Amino acid sequence: MRITKAEFITSLNKYGAFPGRGQPEIALAGRSNVGKSSLINALCRNSRLAHTSSEPGKTRMINIYRVRAAGEGGSARTEEFFLTDLPGYGFARASGDERRRWQGMIEGYLTGSDKLVYALLLVDSRHEPTDDDRQMAEYLRGIGLPFCAVATKTDKLSKAQLSRSLPLIYRKLVIQPWQLVTWSSETGAGRDKLLSTLESVLHPAKAQDDGIILPEGLTFEDGPVTETED
Ligand SMILES: Nc1nc2c(ncn2[C@@H]2O[C@H](COP(=O)(O)OP(=O)(O)OP(=O)(O)O)[C@@H](O)[C@H]2O)c(=O)[nH]1
Ligand SMILES: [Mg+2]
Numbered sequence: 600m601r602i603t604k605a606e607f608i609t610s611l612n613k614y615g616a617f618p619g620r621g622q623p624e625i626a627l628a629g630r631s632n633v634g635k636s637s638l639i640n641a642l643c644r645n646s647r648l649a650h651t652s653s654e655p656g657k658t659r660m661i662n663i664y665r666v667r668a669a670g671e672g673g674s675a676r677t678e679e680f681f682l683t684d685l686p687g688y689g690f691a692r693a694s695g696d697e698r699r700r701w702q703g704m705i706e707g708y709l710t711g712s713d714k715l716v717y718a719l720l721l722v723d724s725r726h727e728p729t730d731d732d733r734q735m736a737e738y739l740r741g742i743g744l745p746f747c748a749v750a751t752k753t754d755k756l757s758k759a760q761l762s763r764s765l766p767l768i769y770r771k772l773v774i775q776p777w778q779l780v781t782w783s784s785e786t787g788a789g790r791d792k793l794l795s796t797l798e799s800v801l802h803p804a805k806a807q808d809d810g811i812i813l814p815e816g817l818t819f820e821d822g823p824v825t826e827t828e829d
């Protein structure tokens with residue numbers, strides 16, 4: 600899958616679902632500063648799409664991006680889906696009230712959006728996931744939303760360090776190795792793998808043809824197959 604266009608659509612500043620336009624939504628969740636907004640920019644190859652910051656707590660609302668993609672190999676198929684950038688959790692300087700508001704906003708979106716088909720749970724590849732990360736993984740399993748983990752900022756680790764770090768992530772999030780993508784927004788490492796994961800989520804039937812193994816929790820019968828004709 601090749602991304603041909605990506606644009607910012609809106610910020611949701613209240614609880615509840617994004618009205619959407621029938622296209623599937625994929626949410627990005629993770630601690631503040633883990634690199635959610637940077638991932639959107641690197642995935643879409645547009646550094647000005649989502650605002651990023653070295654200060655945690657940059658994204659305070661649910662920001663929605665519309666992405667248009669084309670199939671590989673000259674396929675005429677194009678499709679649209681939404682990436683939703685959720686505010687980061689675990690932001691130490693946020694007040695109790697603010698944390699509760701963010702939690703309400705994130706949970707309201709995750710449970711209220713019937714077009715939400717998948718989530719990316721980002722964790723920092725350099726650290727063992729926190730209790731908050733584990734809770735988020737459990738929450739996603741609890742609501743039955745398929746997800747994969749994305750271990751970010753791998754450019755900051757050597758290969759040896761990364762191979763020591765990954766088992767801590769599998770264990771803490773209670774996931775299998777194939778449910779994780781290693782990622783760097785700096786170098787683009789992991790981009791192809793993440794794009795093919797997203798394609799298999801959006802196009803289960805095509806994935807089946809190609810012999811792709813779906814993320815756990817999804818069957819080939821599940822999920823929307825959105826074919827738009829140009
Ligand atoms: N070296 C490196 N730095 C990264 C990477 N991804 C993000 N960063 C840096 O990490 C910081 C936080 O990135 P953001 O993308 O703003 O993080 P976020 O998860 O959106 O944060 P909130 O909006 O606060 O929830 C920024 O300084 C980024 O430049 C990466 O893959 N490698
Ligand atoms: Mg952000």
